[in-house]
Amino acid sequence: MRKVAVVGVGETKFSGPQERTSVELFAEAAAEALTESNLKPKDIQALYLGNVLGDFSEGQGSMQAFAAENIGCFNVPANRYEGACASASMAVRDAWMWVASGFYDVVLAGGVERAATMGTPLATRTFAMFSDSRYEFPSGITFPAVFAMLAHLYAAKYGVPLPKLKEQLAAVSVQSYKYGMFNPQAHLRKEVTMEAVLSSFMVSTPLQLHDCCPFSDGAAALVLASEETAKKLTSKPVFVVGAGQASNGPLANQQEYLPRLRARELSAKQAYEMAGLKPEDIDICELHDCFSIASLIAAESLGFFDYGTSGEAWAKGEADIGGKVAINTSGGLKAKGHPIGATGAGQVYEIAKQLREEVEPERQVEGGRIGMTDTLGGDGCTLVNLILQRGW
Amino acid sequence: MEYKLTYKEYREALKQNKLLGLKCQNCGSVTVPPKLVCRSCASMDLEVLELKGAGKIQTFTTCNVASEGRESEVPYTILLVELDEGPWLMGNLTGVDPEKATMETLIGKRVKMTETRIFPGDKYSAGEGASPTFVLEA
Numbered sequence A: 001m002r003k004v005a006v007v008g009v010g011e012t013k014f015s016g017p018q019e020r021t022s023v024e025l026f027a028e029a030a031a032e033a034l035t036e037s038n039l040k041p042k043d044i045q046a047l048y049l050g051n052v053l054g055d056f057s058e059g060q061g062s063m064q065a066f067a068a069e070n071i072g073c074f075n076v077p078a079n080r081y082e083g084a085c086a087s088a089s090m091a092v093r094d095a096w097m098w099v100a101s102g103f104y105d106v107v108l109a110g111g112v113e114r115a116a117t118m119g120t121p122l123a124t125r126t127f128a129m130f131s132d133s134r135y136e137f138p139s140g141i142t143f144p145a146v147f148a149m150l151a152h153l154y155a156a157k158y159g160v161p162l163p164k165l166k167e168q169l170a171a172v173s174v175q176s177y178k179y180g181m182f183n184p185q186a187h188l189r190k191e192v193t194m195e196a197v198l199s200s201f202m203v204s205t206p207l208q209l210h211d212c213c214p215f216s217d218g219a220a221a222l223v224l225a226s227e228e229t230a231k232k233l234t235s236k237p238v239f240v241v242g243a244g245q246a247s248n249g250p251l252a253n254q255q256e257y258l259p260r261l262r263a264r265e266l267s268a269k270q271a272y273e274m275a276g277l278k279p280e281d282i283d284i285c286e287l288h289d290c291f292s293i294a295s296l297i298a299a300e301s302l303g304f305f306d307y308g309t310s311g312e313a314w315a316k317g318e319a320d321i322g323g324k325v326a327i328n329t330s331g332g333l334k335a336k337g338h339p340i341g342a343t344g345a346g347q348v349y350e351i352a353k354q355l356r357e358e359v360e361p362e363r364q365v366e367g368g369r370i371g372m373t374d375t376l377g378g379d380g381c382t383l384v385n386l387i388l389q390r391g392w
Numbered sequence B: 001m002e003y004k005l006t007y008k009e010y011r012e013a014l015k016q017n018k019l020l021g022l023k024c025q026n027c028g029s030v031t032v033p034p035k036l037v038c039r040s041c042a043s044m045d046l047e048v049l050e051l052k053g054a055g056k057i058q059t060f061t062t063c064n065v066a067s068e069g070r071e072s073e074v075p076y077t078i079l080l081v082e083l084d085e086g087p088w089l090m091g092n093l094t095g096v097d098p099e100k101a102t103m104e105t106l107i108g109k110r111v112k113m114t115e116t117r118i119f120p121g122d123k124y125s126a127g128e129g130a131s132p133t134f135v136l137e138a
């Protein structure tokens, strides 16, 4: 296996409903990634694209082929990835694998979604398609309801009184909003107080509006190249040093393992072992905070904090810049936004920019060397973790 | 290889308020909802079993925002129930005001199955569905 680097990244602003097409959004991100990589479209050997709901948002299937042609990557093999909210991370992992294997030297990976354009009712219906449609959707399960049940289970299992957990969860959202304020790419750029979080609309008990990420439109793209090629293209290659992926079936079948998600723990273990690194080696992490409770569950399974204690860790600033690990300095899914097919590539975009020390000073982690992404699809059905290291 | 218990057979039984699962002849585990294999040991040596439909609430939520087409159902309470035979199952709770569902009143409490709630289906669902529906045991 060869070493593989991210040599260029691009991203649109994540936003609410807007009028550009999915292909146009992806083209903007791809053009930026190509320019950063000092490459032309003809240099790209394959396109791996995350796109989940193009069929529903625009009536567009096979987005990958139209995107490839639109950006001038004529006739390249183009694959579409659907792993719910983890789609783009699946695309990036496969791009890494094919370059690592020696089959390709340069692959473009990324994703695009217009989840906001769909509107809340249709978006809620289609996001519920990531739960078991035969055996669980009849109960009226929604995406917030999955994590709402995990929140109650977390409180019960770890003995955290619900009012205390609610305050810890609010603190997670407040931190994410704080960084979103300084990220020009972020969908939600506003200061939100603890009081505002705790008095917002109750979506699915105990999760309120400000515990939930928004539906977003947006795209992100990355160029991955072999080490040899990367050296010619950039002085700041960001190496993919660890990658993991795992799957799981219906939520209820995860039973006593819950609120932990088994697929995440398997995926993260693969990534850490491949990289030869431990949780304490990670300086920066973009993790899948689709809901505030999801942040706590993720941070524990990634090994940053003990089970049942990460709410306290957030409150003490251990998940903030200057703490044990800087989590979601982009604003996370909560504030940066969640265009599901693009989200994982957007996380890698943030890690690459952080390691290159190119983000706004208010949210820059000084001297970071190693970053990690964590992307969760559905109610634990697909998990992808990537570990990235600066190569200079 | 014969698929022992199909979705259709499971749903039709559920509509009669009967919960079917699969008993593994290799390790004894019960699998519900049905799959090709035992979810503990992946054996295909399975027999159909009628479960008691009783157990204890592990977690719940009261949902105030529904999917498109199901808006009139809110508020409703969803449960994860640990069945007496071992498996956990998603279902609905009836007989408790969803607005008054709390951790103190529900988590750890015993429930049993009652009349199954039917989801009539929408344009995406390939027909109707059935949700195991529970009441608190007296």
Ligand SMILES: [Zn+2]
Pocket: B024, B025, B026, B027, B028, B029, B038, B039, B040, B041, B042, B043
């Ligand atoms: Zn078995």
